[in-house]
Amino acid sequence: MQVDDIDRRLLRHLQADGSLTMAELAARAGLSAGACWRRVEKLEASGVIEGREVVLNPRAMGYAVEVFLRITLDKTQGNAFDEFIRAAREIPEVGGIQTLLGRVDIRMDVRARDLAHYQEIYKERILALPHINDVEALMLISEVKNTEALPI
Numbered sequence: 001m002q003v004d005d006i007d008r009r010l011l012r013h014l015q016a017d018g019s020l021t022m023a024e025l026a027a028r029a030g031l032s033a034g035a036c037w038r039r040v041e042k043l044e045a046s047g048v049i050e051g052r053e054v055v056l057n058p059r060a061m062g063y064a065v066e067v068f069l070r071i072t073l074d075k076t077q078g079n080a081f082d083e084f085i086r087a088a089r090e091i092p093e094v095g096g097i098q099t100l101l102g103r104v105d106i107r108m109d110v111r112a113r114d115l116a117h118y119q120e121i122y123k124e125r126i127l128a129l130p131h132i133n134d135v136e137a138l139m140l141i142s143e144v145k146n147t148e149a150l151p152i
Contacts, residue, residue, distance in 0.1 A: 066112075
């Protein structure tokens with residue numbers, strides 16, 4: 001789908017506030033409600049808009065520790081990635097899993113209530129994952145910028 005300037009304007013407003021009603025979005029973008037609705041529906045149908053979500057504050061929910069794991073797998077078995085990912089998806093405290101090209105194979109984001117909880121997750125669940133060759137843990141100290149918004 002070709003995204004034009006009007007679509008970009010709509011997307012900028014939606015990225016800034018995904019809770020806007022169609023009438024509010026139309027007013028901010030300078031469109032009629034009908035035209036706005038049709039464009040948003042088209043953006044959703046084409047996959048440009050993948051969805052809308054509520055973002056919770058992890059600290060307010062009792063998760064004060066965030067650790068990024070960089071994992072290198074033992075790739076001597078052909079199904080190492082698939083088996084690792086299948087098992088890692090089952091750990092509720094793992095919020096993100098990315099496969100990478102380079103020295104590190106997997107990046108995982110782990111959230112825990114505190115350091116003792118993280119240690120429990122690490123010992124009992126992370127180290128039990130299949131095909132791990134090496135793990136490097138990076139603990140988040142402060143978050144300077146965190147946005148998934150695209151510069152459109």
